[in-house]
Amino acid sequence: MRSLNEILEIFSQIPLEVWNKIVQEEPEWKNMREFLEKYGFSRFAVLMTAAGLNDFQLKGKAEVAYWPKIRELLESCKPPESLSDLKSILSEFYSRERLPDLKLKRLSRFLSSRLAEWLWESSAKDVAENFVKIWYELATTMKQNRDAKTIVFAMKCLGIALLMAGETNFSFESIPIPVDYRVREFTRRLGIAVNTDEDVRRFWNKVLEGLRKNGQRINMIHLDSLIWQIGVLRDSEIVDYFSRFGLKEVGERISEVLRR
Structure with missing residues (x-):
């Protein structure tokens, strides 16, 4: 799946400290x-x-x-x-x-x-x-x-x-992404066929699984926080969003995927 592989490649460029800062923006x-x-x-x-x-x-x-x-x-x-x-x-x-x-x-x-x-x-x-x-x-x-x-x-x-509270040793991997309008809309914008909420959950479960295999020590809290925050942003706003974390290129690459 083209979008899955591209998202895995792009999101793998986000350092753990930035993932943690994204959660703190919730x-x-x-x-x-x-x-x-x-x-x-x-x-x-x-x-x-x-x-x-x-x-x-x-x-x-x-x-x-x-x-x-x-x-x-x-x-x-x-x-x-x-x-x-x-x-x-x-x-x-x-x-x-x-x-x-x-x-x-x-x-x-x-x-x-x-x-x-x-x-x-x-x-x-x-x-x-x-x-x-x-x-x-x-x-x-x-x-x-x-x-x-x-x-x-x-x-x-x-x-x-x-x-x-500083407690990071808990298992969130089996808990799916909370599917709301922003998450659903961003998934559609990636070109994923979304007929049911289960389609959305399945896609982001695959993304999380792939990121963890690539060595990213994140869970669905991190992933949902990011998708919720950028879900309905325009392309230029996504670039601005990632620029705040010093990751302008990540924002540009996501915007490029969304424009296809």
Whole structure:
């Protein structure tokens, strides 16, 4: 597959330190970072997972209408001392969001679960060691498929919480890319036939597998962060994006692939 091989060749030129900087550009990282220290890891892990589960059908772009708004609310509140405290804080936010009844129900389902109780008392090491098990249990708790976008995105948010805490030894390889409009659109722009979300997941799983075989020590958090950030950018904007990391040629090569 031409696009697969080209993407593998181009993405292999991105150093690990740049991949890590790309993750730190994600709105959930930039807006939530301060609460890791304020909350402590265990409470922060529950917060990030809960917020990830309801990151859908937003009032606007996530980087404008969702994560900054959650940050503003949390900054005005004392750190929660219990799961019920966190539920009260976040309920205020979701009651004003689109689909409030659904989002409040999802919030309650998660925060009243055994999984949330376990996370509330867990260390970063505990979460890292049980990461895939948590993925399975989260899907069961929410009564969703493990590959559902909101489930895998919530796991990405939990993974980002681990990275913020300096914990990198966890397995994200089996968790697929969260398929949203930006990821789906970028995949189409590469010339990949996209009939279902599974087509998108399958392609990016192959990309990740190839990159890891080439020696890239990244996981799907890194790959999804990049695709989400550049997914709907124009060619010139993609060049500008990579130029910020000193990788203008990478941006030019991606733009060239997209123009074909």
